Amino acid sequence: MHVPDAGRAASLPPALESMTVPVQPTAPVDEQRFPRIRGERHGAAHVISLVIALAVFLPIATVLFVALSGSGEALPHLLRYVLPQSLGTTLLLLGLVASGTAITGVGAAWLVVGYDFPLRRLISWALVLPLAVPTYLSAYAFGEFFHYVGPLQTALRAVFGFESARDYWFPDIRSTWGAALVVTSVTFPYVYLTARVVFLMQGRNIADVARTLGARPARVFFRILLPVARPAIIAGLALVMMETLNDIGAVEYLGVRTLTLSVYSTWLNRGSLEGAAQIAALMLVIVFLLLTVEQWARRKQRFHNARGTQMHARPPRTPLSGPKAWLATMALLLPIASGFGVPLFVFGRYASKRLYQFADPQVFQALLTSISVAGTTAIAAVIAALLLLNAVRVSRSAYTLVLVRLASIGYALPGTILGLGLLLSLAAIDNAIDQAARDHAGFSTGLLLTGTAASIVIACTIRFLALAESAIRSGMEKLPPSLDQAARSLGKTANQSALTILLPLLRPAILTAAILVFVDTVKELSATILLRPFGFRSLATHVYENASRGAVEDGAVAALLIIATAIVPVILLSRPLMGDRHT
Template identity: 70%
Template sequence: MTLAPDQAKRIAAAGEDLPRIAAAPPVKRYRHPFVVALAFAICAIVLLPVVTLAAIALSGTGEDWPHLARNVLPGATLTTLWLLAMVSAGTAIIGVATAWLVVGYDFPLRPFFSWALVLPLAVPPYLAAYAFAEFFLFTGPVQSAFREMFGFDSPQQYWFPDLRSTEGAAFVLTCVLYPYVYLTSRVVFLMQGRNIADVARTLGARPAKVFFRVLLPVARPAIGAGVALVLMETINDIGASEFLGVRTLTTAVFTTWINRSSLEGAAQIAMLMLVLVLLLLAAEQFARRRQRFHNVRGTQLKARPPRARLSAAGQAGALVAVSLPVLFGFGVPLLVFGQYASRRLDRLINADLGEAFLNSVFTAGSAALLTVGLALLLINAVRLSRSPLTTILVRVASVGYALPGTIMGLGLLFALARIDNAIDFFAREQFGFSTGLMLTGSAAAVILACTIRFLALAEGAVRSGMEKLPPHLDEAARSLGKTPAKSAALVLLPLLQPAILTALVLVFVDTVKELSATILLRPFGFNTLATLVYENASRAVVEDGAVAALLIIGTATVPVILLSRALARDRAASMA
């Protein structure tokens, strides 16, 4: 049959329209310069102490540099790198293994250990070093029992691992820092759903092969984020390393500043540490390239991986594997300081202790809310703008965690002092009155310092959860007429709740434990639990600070338990 020319034209026109009718309307790409401007502002605030520190480093004459380069830096750098290698390997193995055990397998007391494994996070490294020295050194209960068991009279008659060594410091730091990897890995194991592991099992893969060939690569970005946090925390440590006699770059900063009275030399070493941490961050980002995994359907995000049943021997092995990290990282410090505190019970009714407790909770809570809010802004800016510049800004905003707390606090102290002086000068010139010191030596300065230091902590935890979400979720909401703010509030935030809770707890706990920056920036008469312990330790009466040390552990333990129970989806998983 031959069509009329006008009929052919109408059919052709209809055919051209069909793809346009069937295709979904394109989603508008929101660039949002205001969000990018906020990222610039956050980055500028974070860089403020770094720039001040760089100015101090460049202000020196350089006369100390030959001595530092010849006698200090080579040994301190090698020691630091060896310490980083041991701690990163130890925390990765313990964190990933325990996370998969409590998520993937059934064994006795599994629900208890699912949250108890996070308890060592509540123990500051310097407190752990004090406790381990009391527990493992010659006069401690372990060696005393060992000598009594085998009839030894002196340490020359037997060999025992030396805690006052680089390996000993790595052991102490690993025991209290592995929860960083455990938390980020466990969040991913809980969020990634059933399908990947189930498909591998239906194809005949054994559980070990499913873990190493399927689940471990999927969790690699989160593991990398956790290990990066561990590395930065290890670099920042001063209390444990100094107490155990390990000369790292951080201890070199303090000895150069205090013993040689060279603030410029200390700042120069700190800038080298900053370069080292930036290289670590770049290596972590390079290792995570093209390692983005997400579920195909948003409904699978709430699915839980099924737990396998173990044999009797397997259950015993799993129970031992999850018990030892808790006993070493939390049980030993609790035992040692509990014995100290039992001899100082009169400290419980001390007014200074109650005031320090309230100050710690206020500072940590404020810093946690502010830090996580800024981290969400930065990550949302990257998601909306999709520009390399914004990604670079977020990476730069992580450098605050690279500096030792004292040096970062010192840089912030000088920066805030200059701002206060400028405001005071303007008020005198324009209005004829003095404003005094509004920022320097205030609680706000302490909160700002903790926010700058722990922004990388919150950003890494939230980003590891964000990378598990399908990118089309918020785009689908926008195609239905929702603004980016509404799509983020209604779609992304509920799905990111485990990661956000993780970030809040990490920042809260680390702020409660923060010591060095708090000492420099706190107002006169403003004590936290950490500074109270330090004041007693500096007077060589550690036992007097035992109650405050237990309060630090207890204050950090409460949110850790709440977080772990919120993340543990035990009832739903047990129905698998």
């Protein structure tokens, strides 16, 4: 059995391209744009949607089945010794991270949208960069940066003349507040992006009216802007808390016992599969509560866009001068330095002393493994998303829509639950195939899926299918419906129209979807560590293995490669923040 993993990094929002509220997509295709195609049978579309939805739901059903069908022997121990501490720590961590990301994200959006100060345009874009850093890499970097022999404490001793740790007090990063700081540093952009959208589309116009009536800036912010942005902020916070619940790398490295970590320790250390499934079932309850809150917030969110002639006539930002201007600049540079600067500094310093590792066969092999697995996953996720969207397009029934929504919940599943459920379900499938081969053919097939790279591809495809579906759906909704209707009027079938007309026009959206899935797969660890075969090593597992044995510096090159890969979609999809002079 493999060592527990380092958790999944904070992922790019599925709707980052359009800068709207991320995560769970709404209705997959607009019925007015792509009306239901009548007069043809679409049984294959229903079957495909059903198969994909069942594949996504299978790990969830497996975890619930194991949790509810056991003997209950582990439950008294969990209720007495495990759940009180783990659940309390998890809720405290969620509360700290939610508070930190709300203050940082909303405050940054308010300053960037409402005020002019030095480096504002550059900062408005750079605030998204922490999304490129996985939480486990951030934890490793913070652990090194705040260590007794790290650069920060070393500088403090040099400046104040301290000779040992007994001469001064320094906070311990290996604590719940330390884990909250780590997760907040790389997830606050989710709230920043969602709040920024609302402030731009509604807030500044409303705030300008309030100012003309004599309202002070603080009163405008708390009485006008916050109520307007509350649904978007709640949606962003729901995503942040799901990412926090998913994390295991940061909490394991920092010694914080959460529900996610308890799943691994209960299974691997105590050998109780039933107990691990029961903890995972409790996590599922929390996840679906967060999803419910997020969907409630999205229903209450409404945008009223200005007309095209007014888009460049937004109220001017309030100029800041003197100390206030530089104070605003410094206040926004701090979260950028914390979420992106610290990891880049730590890993860059270590890598500069280990340049030979760029030619290290182990690092090269890990890079090839990451590329091959991520590339395969991207292709699989894009194909599955295209099949789902085409099924909705040709047969817009309530049945198909429910299946597509069910297939999109994988993005909200913590890697712990997904890995555990998939491992058990794939093992059952392998055993069934092997037994059938023994009974009818007289030979053993062995394990075909369990403990192979295929299981990792399946897990990541389920995990990130929603990313591909959201990106492609966004591109599909931009196409004029007349294209499809013209092809249908010329005698093309639904599938012929999709292949010859729509698919070529969707290439940019398909490429975007593939990039998003590729990058998130490169960063994924929670399912990878649990499902990987013997000898499997990706960039993420290479970093984790070195950190687990206390040698973070030996994984610095691989860490930089992960961050460099993740920066690509962040830059491509957030260029409007840098290029729009009116935002």
